[in-house]
Amino acid sequence: MDLFDIAWNMRQSQQINAVRSDASEAQRQVRDSNVRVAELEAAVAKLQLIAQALWEIQQERGGIEEQALIDKVNEIDLRDGRLDGKLSGAKVRTCSGCNRPVNSRHLRCIYCGAENPEADVFRSKG
Ligand SMILES: [Zn+2]
DSSP states (O other), X not given: OOHHHHHHHHHHHHHHHHHHHHHHHHHHHHHHHHHHHHHHHHXXXXXXXXXXXXXXXXXXXXXXXXXXXXXXXXXXXXXXXOOSSSOOOOOEXXXXXXXXXXXXXXXXXXXXXXXXXXXXXXXXXX
């Protein structure tokens, strides 16, 4: 094996390692995305359940006109100045346990597990 072959083999080996590293990173990103999709699906399912419960309680207590609900949804939607089908963004505060940012959707800090006293009952998840 001459010097050229050795250099060639080293270069090939480096490229193979780079491709393996890229593949590992891509796999990690796919796993993270799958976790986030599962979290979103769980959050949507919980919100649907809460909305249905509130609607049924309201109907049992005499009901409200569907148009009144639609009007209220639009009024709340517009509170952040945009009619975009969303509540304004979740609040972020600093965790008392580890000083990292904690989203109001989380009942506990995702880093240290400290309870989040500002967790939003409609958005929160374990
Ligand atoms: Zn924390």
